[in-house]
Amino acid sequence: MIHRVINKIKLLAVFALGAVMLPAQDIQLSMLEYELRIPEQTAQSELWADLLQHDRQWYTSPEAIRIAENILLYQRNSGGWPKNIDYTETLSAVHKKELTDYADEPLATIDNGATYTQMRYLAHVYAQTGDKRYCLAFLRGLDYLLKAQYENGGWPQYYPLRKGYYSHITYNDDAMIGVMRLLRDVAAGGSEYRFVDENRCFMAQKAVAKGIECILKTQVVVNGELTAWCAQHDVKTLKPARGRAYELPSLSGKETVDIIWFLMEIENPPPEIIAAIEGAISWLQRVKINGIRQKRVTSPKSPTGYDKIIVNDPAAPPIWARFYQIGTNRPFFSDRDGEMYFDLADISVERRVGYGWLGYWPQELLEKFYPRWQARYVVNKRMPQK
Template sequence: MKDLSKTILITVACCLAVFTAAKAQSEKPLSWRAAQRQDQAWYSTDEAKRIANNVLLYQHANGGWYKNIDMASPLSKNEKEQLLEEKDKGTTIDNGATISQLTYLGKVYRATQVEKYKTAFLEGIDYLLEAQYENGGWPQYYPIRKGYYQHITYNDNAMIGVMRLLREVGDASAPYGFVDAKRRIAAKKAIDKGLEIILATQVKVDGQRTIWCAQHDEVSLAPAKARAYELPSLSGSESVNIVRYLMQFPNPSPEVVTAVESAIAWFEDHKIEDTAIKKVQDASLAKGYDLKVVDQPGASPLWARFYDLETQQPIFVGRDGIKKSRLQDIEYERRVGYSYLGNYAGPLLEKEYPRWKEGL
């Protein structure tokens, strides 16, 4: 009997421990990343509204947001008061800023019908529409911040992220059916202009269309430099999402078809085969490992992040701004701290493009 009682007590204790742990986990605030990936029903919860209220506090007076902020992190009273005093600081579309906040607010408004979320969303859309250059491009920062920030920016999916959102708004796609007709029309005009600049900035080499640079001069439209290690070049990474965007149109124009076909042909011609990136453990290094480019027959194809505009060969550039032909020739900090090689266009060539081609 004593053994039975002991077993029951242990079982009850274990159940309580599991329940307590589960309860603590459920009460733990979500990260901003996780909050953006919940099912629609979650966006009506108190936690979703708490985060949405944070998003409103972080929104600046012009309707935009700054980047690299965990919108889900609980705010103290002092932090909230400080945010109210920072409404005139810089705003950007870099690293998903403004786009991610608007996407989140759209979901919360659809679930709650709380008017302040709709108001903030519409102000954010107005910000994106105002930020667009007359020629159709978007700068990385608006109001304009001098330097490479004013270039038309494809880097890190900035401009394409804006255009995807505005396209959904213009089409009144869920959850954006609440947007008024005037703004929907403006959004459609904006993406029409954006499409024109995408086609205009596709780089031609010896008269042949290739792909795009990560950023283009806002006046000349030429490939432009950003940071020291981001030289004017052909981008084997950013160009992938540009092509994906172009393939979304149900009845693409001949110009769009040509742009897609040209880019796909370029990706096919410039893939790096039988090569892999290997992580080599090394406790003596700052991150505990190094990256090596090795021969590996049959490996998935790779593309470089940057290709020289003239030779169309891969280039690797560190903080010294000097082109190198091998990843191992740039400094360790950049080599392991930035993406220079990847299977960027793999899914595009293997699945997405054939499906698009079949549907033409």
């Protein structure tokens, strides 16, 4: 699903790069009208995309209010929301009581669109109904996101923190970028966020600036060249880190794309951001895979009834791997044994069909939108001024 973002923002951005402090920059949402994509995770992602695109009147409907009431019930004591919840279901009285009695579990997270998506929905409903409960729940969520941010600018997947990969700086499935987009919109004072007080707007500005600083610092440098990002980075060293057993330290052909989108939305970007984008784009162009395509075939041995295979096809468009080996740029796959494989056929059918190993994530960015951005901010700046 595609969201077209048209509102402009200004943020105070101070980037700390080593001992060098860059001057304050005006950061605005680019008027190139980039089409931003909801992370392709589950059918629930598409459901939320639909829920956030209704006309204003719909948010006063009984259905919209019922969903908003469910969102209130699922908000955890921490201020955030759990993931993978069907907020459209009709809750029984018993279920509602359980949610009230056990308001700490399940834990709140920003994974799979959780928290920042529910907050956007509540803002829509509050804008049309004026019900203060939705406003207050949104503000609790905002405080949660601000509190969850690390001092280095990153966000963990879960807050309060959980041991393990959950505490890594998490770009996986666009978790951190989703948070930063919401905070950016709040700081802009858009029509649906005008209820947010000045202090919180300023805190959102600072959080986005710190987040951008973290993005720049976590971009992986290989042989002196800026490349891409891993799906998660260690909070202390900022180096690529392991996620789940089959998510090894790597350069990501998927998460890198949405990070680039976010950076490209910055109006009049400073040289450090231009360099980050140019480095990542150059890497994406180098690692594209030609001459193959992924094919779905019937398989009675698969738990899903189908399997995925790779076939040769000289006419196929370029495709990208989810993970690339750092240093060699060799595409790889993995399994629950934590090992690295270089052939999709070598991993279990469960992981083969249960994870997005190959995709066309950068295609539209490279073919359509990056050239426009480059012409505006790179090519034009190289031309002598008349």
